[in-house]
Amino acid sequence: MTTEQRIGQVANYVDERTGAAAWMKKNLQKVFPDHWSFLLGEVALYSFVILLLSGTYLTFWFDPSAREVIYEGSYAPLEGVQMSAAYASTLHISFEVRGGLLMRQIHHWAALIFMASIVAHLMRVFFTGAFRKPREGNWIIGIGLLTLGIVEGFLGYSLPDDLLSGTGIRIAEAIIQAIPVVGSYLSYFAFGGAFPGEAFIPRIYIVHVLLLPGAFLALITAHLMMVWYQKHTQFPGPGRTEKNVVGYPLMPVYMAKAGGFFFIVFGVTAFISAVASINPIWLYGPYTPGQVTAGSQPDWYMGWLDGLVRMAPPLETYFFGYTISWNILIPGLIVPGILFTGMALYPFIESWITGDKREHHLLDRPRNAPNRTALGAMSITFMLVALINGGNDLIATNFDLSINQIMWGTRIGIIVLPPLAFIITKRLCLSLQRADRELVLHGRETGRLLRLPHGEFVEVHEPISPEKAYLLTSHEQAPALALPDVDGRGVKRSGALRNKLRSRMSVAHSEAVPKVSADDLKEIEHH
Amino acid sequence: MKRLSRYRRHKAVGPALLIFALLGIGTTFSVASATTASEITTADRSALIEEGRQIFLKGCSSCHGINSEGGAIAPSLVGVGAASVDFQVGTGRMPMADMSTQAMRKAPLYTPEETAALAAYVASLAPGPEIPTEAQLNYERDGSLAEGGELFRTNCAMCHNFAGQGGALTQGKYAPTLMGVEPKHIYESMVTGPQSMPVFSDKTITPQEKLSIIKWIKAAEKEPNLGGASLGRVGPVTEGLLAWTLGLGLLIGVAVWLAMKAR
Incomplete structure (x- = not known):
C-alpha cells in the first residue's frame, strides 16, 4: 500500500463518521484578499496566543496573595523587607525560576504589542469603512475586545503588587469613589473593606486569569467566525466587486502565510523581551500606601486616561453631604464613556447620516x-x-x-x-x-x-x-440626502430640527x- | 584627713564642689576639643577663613552681599554651614550660570582647596551643618542596603524616582538624578536641603540611616540592568514607545513583506 492510499484510508475513515470532507473542501478553498493592513488583526490574535501560553507559565509560580512575608530570596537590596506574597513570588519568578524573567517580559511585551495591534487594526477598519453593513456587529465586538484588553492589561500589571502598580490601583480606587453617591460603597465592595486590604489581589487574579481570558476567547471566536461568514473585505480594483472576493485560497497559501506569521510575531516579541527590560518590579519595591515614586505612569493604553485626569482642573462640589469630584468623574468616567460609546455607535451614526443601508464589501x-x-x-x-x-x-x-x-x-x-x-x-x-x-x-x-x-x-x-x-x-x-422640511402636501414634517441636523451632516459627509x-x-x- | 572630714558638712562644701566639678569638666572638654582640632592651628584656620573671604568677595558677594547678608536675588549665607557650601560649590551649582529656575549640576568652578576655604569662611559667620568626614561616610560598613531602600522609597522616590533617576517638579523645577553623585554630596544635601529639597535632620533620618540611603543609591547605580536594556529606568512611558516603534514597526514591516511576496 502506498502512502497516498494509506492517507486516503484514514481520510475516508474520518469522513465516513463525520462527513467532514464536503465541509473541509468548501472551507479550505475559502479565498482571502491580500493586503498588509489585513494582517494587523492577526498580530493581535497571535499576541493573544502568546499571552495565553506565557501567562500559563507564570501561574505555576505566582502566588496571588496579599499575605505579608519577609523576603529571603536572592535579590540583596530587598533582603529582609516585608512584602506581600504576590510581590515576593514575582521576585521569585524573576530571579530564581528558570526562564522566569524572560517569560515575564514576553508576557508584558506581548500585552503592549497586543494592545498596539488592536488599536492599529481598529484604525485600519475605521479609515477604510470596513465597519459598514453588514459588519456593524463585528465592529461592536471589536470595541468590546479593545475595552476588555485595557481592563485585562491593567489588572495584569497590578498583580505583582509593586510600588508602581499599587499606585495605579490607588488611582482606580479614586475613580471608583468618584462615582456619585454609590462610589464609596462600590469601592468598599471591590476591595472588601478599606484600601488596599487583603482581598483585592486574589480577586483581580481570578478575573485576570479566568474570567477575562474566557470572555476574550468567546469574543475572539465570534469575531473570527463573523469574518469567516461575512467574508473579508477587499480594496477596490479591477475585477473586484461587491459580490466576489479576489485573493488566495486558505489552503495552502494562507495556512502557510498565517502560520509563518505567527512564528514571526512570537520571534519579534521574544527578541524584544530578550533585549529590553520591562516592568523591573525589583527596582520599584513592594507596595506600601505611604510610598510613591516620581513618574508614576500606567502602561501606554491607559496613558491617555491618566493624561486626562492630570489635566483636569480641581473641581469639587458638595450636595446633601455627598462630595462629587468632577475633576476625576469627568476625565475618569464621563469622557471615556462618551468616547467608547460614540466609537461603538459610529457605524449606525454614519449610516443615519448617509442614509446608506446597502451592504459594502469593497473598502473605501x-x-x-x-x-x-x-x-x-x-x-x-x-x-x-x-x-x-x-x-x-x-x-x-x-x-x-x-x-x-x-x-x-x-x-x-x-x-x-x-x-x-x-x-x-x-x-x-x-x-x-x-x-x-x-x-x-x-x-x-x-x-x-x-x-x-x-x-x-x-x-x-x-x-x-x-x-x-x-x-x-x-x-x-453619493449626493447629500434630500430632506425637505415640508412633505408632499406642504405640511411641515415632524422632527424638523433632527432633519436639519441630519441634512447638514449629510452635506458635510458628501463633500x-x-x-x-x-x-x-x-x-x-x-x- | 581627719581635719578635712571635719568640714564635710560645712555649708560652703556644696557650692565649692559644684565649682570644682564645673572647672574639671570645662578643663577636660577644652583639652579634648583642642586635641581633635589640632590638625589645623588657629592661625592656619584664620588664614583659611581670610582666603575664603577673598574668594567670596570676588565670586559670590555680588549676589550674596559683601557680608553674606543676602540680597534681593540670593539668600543670606549666615548659618548655612560648611556642608551647604561644600554641596553647592562642590557640585558646581554655585556660582550659578544664569538665574534660571534652578541651579544645575555642572563642572565645579573652584578647586577643592578653594571650596574648603569658602566653606571655612561661611562656617565662621555662624554655626551650621559641618562637612561629614571620611570616617563618618563609611556607608559600606555602617549602612544597611534593605533599610536604605525602604527609606529611599518613603522619603526620596516621590521626587527622585524609584531608581534615583530624577523627576519633574512644578514650574520647570526638577529633582535631579542621583546617579554619579558623590556620597559626601548626597549626605550634605540631606542635611542642608538645597533648593526645593526639604531638610532631613538627624532627628528625622539618623546619620546611620542616611548612610543606608547612600548605600542603596550607590548599589542602584552599580546594579546591572537585569532584564536587558533599561530604557532609562523611568517606567512605562519608554516601554510604550518601544512597543509602538520597534515592536509594531517590525511586525508591520514583516506584514508588508508577506503581502508583497504573494504577487
Missing part, C-alpha cells in the same frame, strides 16, 4: 471619505494630546520644559487641536481627490519637457494605465471633488 480609500477620515484624525489627535499629558513629567525633565506649561498646553490643545486636525485632514483628502482627478484627466507627469515649433515649452504627460484609472474612478460619490466621468474623458480626448 480614506481620501474618498473625507469626513470620516477627518473624524478619525480628530479622535486620534484628542487621544494623542491626552497621552502626551500622561507623560508630562518625563517630557518636562527631558526637554527642559515646565510641567505647568505642558499641562496648560494640553488643556488648551485638547480643545483646539482636534477640530484643527479635522479641518486640515478634510482639506488634505479633498486635495488628494483633486490630484487623482488631475491624474486621470491629464495623465502622469513624465518630467520630459518639449519645445514646440513656435517656441512654447510643454511637459509631456503620459496617460495612466486603465487599471490605475479604474482604481481612481471606481468609487461612488467631494467630482470624480472623472466618461464624458469628461471623451471631452479630453477631443482636444
Whole structure:
C-alpha cells in the first residue's frame, strides 16, 4: 500500500463518521484578499496566543496573595523587607525560576504589542469603512475586545503588587469613589473593606486569569467566525466587486502565510523581551500606601486616561453631604464613556447620516471619505494630546520644559487641536481627490519637457494605465440626502430640527471633488 | 584627713564642689576639643577663613552681599554651614550660570582647596551643618542596603524616582538624578536641603540611616540592568514607545513583506 492510499484510508475513515470532507473542501478553498493592513488583526490574535501560553507559565509560580512575608530570596537590596506574597513570588519568578524573567517580559511585551495591534487594526477598519453593513456587529465586538484588553492589561500589571502598580490601583480606587453617591460603597465592595486590604489581589487574579481570558476567547471566536461568514473585505480594483472576493485560497497559501506569521510575531516579541527590560518590579519595591515614586505612569493604553485626569482642573462640589469630584468623574468616567460609546455607535451614526443601508464589501480609500477620515484624525489627535499629558513629567525633565506649561498646553490643545486636525485632514483628502482627478484627466507627469515649433515649452504627460484609472474612478460619490422640511402636501414634517441636523451632516459627509466621468474623458480626448 | 572630714558638712562644701566639678569638666572638654582640632592651628584656620573671604568677595558677594547678608536675588549665607557650601560649590551649582529656575549640576568652578576655604569662611559667620568626614561616610560598613531602600522609597522616590533617576517638579523645577553623585554630596544635601529639597535632620533620618540611603543609591547605580536594556529606568512611558516603534514597526514591516511576496 502506498502512502497516498494509506492517507486516503484514514481520510475516508474520518469522513465516513463525520462527513467532514464536503465541509473541509468548501472551507479550505475559502479565498482571502491580500493586503498588509489585513494582517494587523492577526498580530493581535497571535499576541493573544502568546499571552495565553506565557501567562500559563507564570501561574505555576505566582502566588496571588496579599499575605505579608519577609523576603529571603536572592535579590540583596530587598533582603529582609516585608512584602506581600504576590510581590515576593514575582521576585521569585524573576530571579530564581528558570526562564522566569524572560517569560515575564514576553508576557508584558506581548500585552503592549497586543494592545498596539488592536488599536492599529481598529484604525485600519475605521479609515477604510470596513465597519459598514453588514459588519456593524463585528465592529461592536471589536470595541468590546479593545475595552476588555485595557481592563485585562491593567489588572495584569497590578498583580505583582509593586510600588508602581499599587499606585495605579490607588488611582482606580479614586475613580471608583468618584462615582456619585454609590462610589464609596462600590469601592468598599471591590476591595472588601478599606484600601488596599487583603482581598483585592486574589480577586483581580481570578478575573485576570479566568474570567477575562474566557470572555476574550468567546469574543475572539465570534469575531473570527463573523469574518469567516461575512467574508473579508477587499480594496477596490479591477475585477473586484461587491459580490466576489479576489485573493488566495486558505489552503495552502494562507495556512502557510498565517502560520509563518505567527512564528514571526512570537520571534519579534521574544527578541524584544530578550533585549529590553520591562516592568523591573525589583527596582520599584513592594507596595506600601505611604510610598510613591516620581513618574508614576500606567502602561501606554491607559496613558491617555491618566493624561486626562492630570489635566483636569480641581473641581469639587458638595450636595446633601455627598462630595462629587468632577475633576476625576469627568476625565475618569464621563469622557471615556462618551468616547467608547460614540466609537461603538459610529457605524449606525454614519449610516443615519448617509442614509446608506446597502451592504459594502469593497473598502473605501480614506481620501474618498473625507469626513470620516477627518473624524478619525480628530479622535486620534484628542487621544494623542491626552497621552502626551500622561507623560508630562518625563517630557518636562527631558526637554527642559515646565510641567505647568505642558499641562496648560494640553488643556488648551485638547480643545483646539482636534477640530484643527479635522479641518486640515478634510482639506488634505479633498486635495488628494483633486490630484487623482488631475491624474486621470491629464495623465502622469513624465518630467520630459518639449519645445514646440513656435517656441512654447510643454511637459509631456503620459496617460495612466486603465487599471490605475479604474482604481481612481471606481468609487461612488453619493449626493447629500434630500430632506425637505415640508412633505408632499406642504405640511411641515415632524422632527424638523433632527432633519436639519441630519441634512447638514449629510452635506458635510458628501463633500467631494467630482470624480472623472466618461464624458469628461471623451471631452479630453477631443482636444 | 581627719581635719578635712571635719568640714564635710560645712555649708560652703556644696557650692565649692559644684565649682570644682564645673572647672574639671570645662578643663577636660577644652583639652579634648583642642586635641581633635589640632590638625589645623588657629592661625592656619584664620588664614583659611581670610582666603575664603577673598574668594567670596570676588565670586559670590555680588549676589550674596559683601557680608553674606543676602540680597534681593540670593539668600543670606549666615548659618548655612560648611556642608551647604561644600554641596553647592562642590557640585558646581554655585556660582550659578544664569538665574534660571534652578541651579544645575555642572563642572565645579573652584578647586577643592578653594571650596574648603569658602566653606571655612561661611562656617565662621555662624554655626551650621559641618562637612561629614571620611570616617563618618563609611556607608559600606555602617549602612544597611534593605533599610536604605525602604527609606529611599518613603522619603526620596516621590521626587527622585524609584531608581534615583530624577523627576519633574512644578514650574520647570526638577529633582535631579542621583546617579554619579558623590556620597559626601548626597549626605550634605540631606542635611542642608538645597533648593526645593526639604531638610532631613538627624532627628528625622539618623546619620546611620542616611548612610543606608547612600548605600542603596550607590548599589542602584552599580546594579546591572537585569532584564536587558533599561530604557532609562523611568517606567512605562519608554516601554510604550518601544512597543509602538520597534515592536509594531517590525511586525508591520514583516506584514508588508508577506503581502508583497504573494504577487
